[in-house]
Amino acid sequence: MTARTTPVQGRPEPVAEGAARAAAVGLTGDEYARVVSLLGRAPNDVELGLFGGLWSEHCSYKSSRRHLGALPKDGPGVVAGPGENAGVVRLSPRVSLALRIESHNHPSAVEPYQGAATGVGGIIRDVASSGARPVALLDGLRFGPPSHARALGHFRGVVAGVGGYGNCIGVPTVGGETEFEPGFAENPLVNVMCLGYLPAGRRVRPVLGAPGSAVLLLGAPTGRDGVHGASLLASRGLVPEDDQRPAVQVGDPFHGKRLLEASLALVEAGVLLGLTDLGAAGLASALAEAAARQGVGVDVWLERVPLREAGLTPYEILLSETQERMLCAVRLDDVARARAVARREGVEAAEIGRVTETGRLRAFFREAVVADVPVAALTEAAPVYDRPARDEGRGRAADGPLPPAGAAGAARAGGREVPSDADLTGRLRAFLSSPWLASRRPVYRTYDFEVQTNTVVPPGRDAAVLRVRGEADGVALALAGESRYGRLDPRYGGLWAFAQALRSLACLGARPLAAVDCLNFASPERPEVMGSFRAAVAGLAEAARALKTPVVGGNVSFYNETDGRPIPPTPVVGAVGRVPEVAAARARLLPESLSGWEVWLLGAQAASLAASAFQFFSGGVPHGALPPFDLALERRVAILVRQAVRQGRAVATDVGKGGLAPALFRLTGAAREAAGADCDLPLGAAGEGCHDALTALFGEGPSRVLVATDEPGARWLARAASRLRVPLLRLGRLSAGDAFRIRVRGPHGRVVAFVDAPRSELARAWEGGLEGGDGAVA
Amino acid sequence: MRIGVVVFPGSNCDRDALSAIELARPGCAVAIRAEEAELPPVDALVLPGGFAYGDYLRAGALAAVAPVMEGVRRFADSGRPVLGICNGFQVLCEAGLLPGALAPNESGRFVCEEVCLFVESEATPFTAGLGSRRLRLPVAHAHGRYQADAATLDRLERNGQVVFRYEGQSPNGSARRIAGVRNERGNVLGMMPHPERRVEDALGGRDGLLLFAALLRHLEASA
Amino acid sequence: MKYTAVVRIWPREGVLDPAGLAVCESLRRLGFAAAEVRLGKALRLTLDAEDEARARAAVAEACRRLLANPVLEAWEIDELVSLARSG
Amino acid sequence: MKYTAVVRIWPREGVLDPAGLAVCESLRRLGFAAAEVRLGKALRLTLDAEDEARARAAVAEACRRLLANPVLEAWEIDELVSLARSG
């Protein structure tokens, strides 16, 4: 882009020219007209670039903002909610937790390794800029099936990128999700969440301080990378073969680590008036948003911005998304001290601007004014859309005709037919080794999940548990996304994601403190996408209220589509909870052995194959009726499970993806020493809708948890469950041997189907599912 | 008694090492910045894990020429105890203070998991009294495949310089399943597994504490 | 016929090369008068092909499809020799 | 005078090169008749020196002291040009 650097004075401009200029920065003709009326003149190119960046979906949330108000953001202990660097919630009188989630979907589709790496770098800086030391990462990943060459490339590149950055900077990746589904073959999802610890009294905000304060830019010299990454890349679908080179950023975790230490040193030195990460739309958005929060103005001298290569234009300097940079404000007297503190960590701090009373963002380049616009025009005055939304979800597919049978078993998976016994064991084995369920260890073992030595429960369970040095209470963290049910009913998808994240915490004995959400959708300009967005948010909000958990931050990623092929609606929820007496928790949560313990199913017993992993696995098109979602029961189940686990009476696992049989398999692996299983699954009693063996074994439904407990524990459980009105069903026992047996019993206790395999054989299939062959991580 | 932990830009297990040492003996751990040429007075040195200087070029290569390394070399030459953990091991090999080199894992991938190792030499300040014990410690590295030519490997085995060996399959394809080696004199030890990550039951065990306790005993005896 | 090609893959102009920067800094610290370092990959590839033109085409195709990431990297064929000829 | 050198650093003969093996496998999967791949590094180094001989000596010295690890790697100077001459 050639920069016209002098402000254009009220020159009437042909409409067509305006529209073309607007399109180059991702704005519509109407938005351009709005800019002209706000300024009272046509913007010059630099100014237009500022509007393009700040009014992008990514920065302005213009399509989503109206709907996000539905999410409850207040709760006991909430110190900072959405709109800050990170949400902050109190853990103890001494320690608070900072958490935030971000998507890096588009960059990861274009360049998987760097896209994922810079996503990790960005989320770490967000948490650090709230004054917290980042202590954990979680990554929510979605790809097409690994048999699809492009999807395999995404998978390998993204996993390597998350590890490449996270391992190097020294923040452990303690959990996440890795899902493979046809809907993500072109558009992978990379959602990353970061947790930080900070002293309870500390509050660092993304602001600039009073007029007269100095503005410092910390970190890497600015290059041309990622100019308009946010506004262009994330504001439309992907176009295959498109040249998106300028939009890609490269991460440097080594510099990231130095910047992290420098930022925290500055916070500790007590010199900061404000601190913020440079993310989407670079310097432009960091300056404008920070100034807007206080209603101040800011002057910035672009020639003082350290450059990586010569010849960057003012336009590029303002909009570059070069990584590993932060912006801070200090009092004039403190500039020298701040720079010394940063330099000690190997980081340069350039004084690039001054806070003013003007309320305007003014950029100078070698004496010339290259942009002069009201801060409020860039921020508060950004358009907000009430885009047309059409509800297509709920029940539509369920009421429609069954799709024609695809592969053998597709129709049966939805119907009643019970396959032969031999078939069932083989199917369980194949299902466990398929990308749907296969062990994620090949992924998380490439992540350092123990650095910083806080990891009490490492990845492999429903949630991870961390200690906090010097505190009795620890923290559990989990991430849960939902992309299958949303195809049938997007509200249900929202309910599921939220409830599952909290259920995962309960399985490790944690009480929820706060959640964050990441909403991944296709183009908001399609009414059906907007409809699913609205419904999913409504589902999240309902669940958050019913489960009494505030949503302290979130992120929206639209335009996840290629050539008009949208991803399925995918809300992802990250949650943190408190684990009391964490020092003793490891022995309780990771026992030596569970053999001889009883197996109980707690909670709802309704299940269905509709949009279940098994239905997809069997080659079916998602169809059928989803089981009812009773949020009140969900809450009671979570309370019961939490109490049982906390008191050391049970080891629990959520019955999520894949249903009961895979959950039982996971339970047999929950102790250091694997156990066998010997269980009975009575049809009908096993739940509403469970009238056939496939649904009983593989059907999915909310509010279900499988626990192992000893005999006194079982008595306790029975009493507690009746007090809390939670249904209970005893399924059998875990055994010392290697046999994994489930008998499905029909009327009069007759065995109508069974699974019977050596547990070690199932384990081999499960463990090797993502290893070797074409699915290998490396 | 003071044990120094060298903090390179990009080290990320420095705090973990400092707190493990503090747990073994409160008040004796000191951080030393690698950009400073002079070592403060200390009785032993630990080079911690992480990605010093980003591990760019080769793991440990750029750190091996950091300003502090001259001091580390003199310290080692004087016979005082030096322990390199993970990245620290890589740095010591790159600096020539230990024989051999650490190549990329056979799998080509980073690996983070708990392994078992045997202590095969007591002739270091960190393993005295731990003879033929079996330790459970975690590894977390992408470049942990110990390599040296056959003659060197034979010599190391003959001299008892192989201090730790992985039990069963090595997680990285190390020559002769070597997990840690010492110099001839025995005062410099490098190991890929992380003892500082196993110093509390709450975090999975205390086998790592044995090494720090052995070091303290050694320092006391020689004080 | 067997051919051996050496391909060099460089970070593109303008693309951040953190490794090159770090190496340059260390070289300076060691007293070398290094002004700039770019760190790329070298790849020696032995393959079957009918003649040199086809070998070159195959290597170029491999660079495009797999070896280099066009978003971040530029490649060049540095050498191409027939193994028979080179001994 | 400014010189630019390109250095190639290879995994030594006999040292396992997992990255090269992985690339080779992927090439075969894509249908290339790849027999062997070794993955090394290429380093472009711009430095000041009085003349070409000194430039070459400095680069060789940098390889020995920092750029290559003799246990694992072999290095070669692939190119050395004076920037003035090459334009």
Ligand SMILES: Nc1ncnc2c1ncn2[C@@H]1O[C@H](COP(=O)(O)OP(=O)(O)O)[C@@H](O)[C@H]1O
């Ligand atoms: N991308 C990832 N990063 C880190 N951990 C992961 C990732 N994917 C999965 N995991 C971990 O693997 C385990 C199994 O994950 P998942 O298959 O989603 O099962 P669950 O039903 O327990 O959520 C969990 O502990 C999870 O945290």
Ligand SMILES: [Mg+2]
């Ligand atoms: Mg999960």
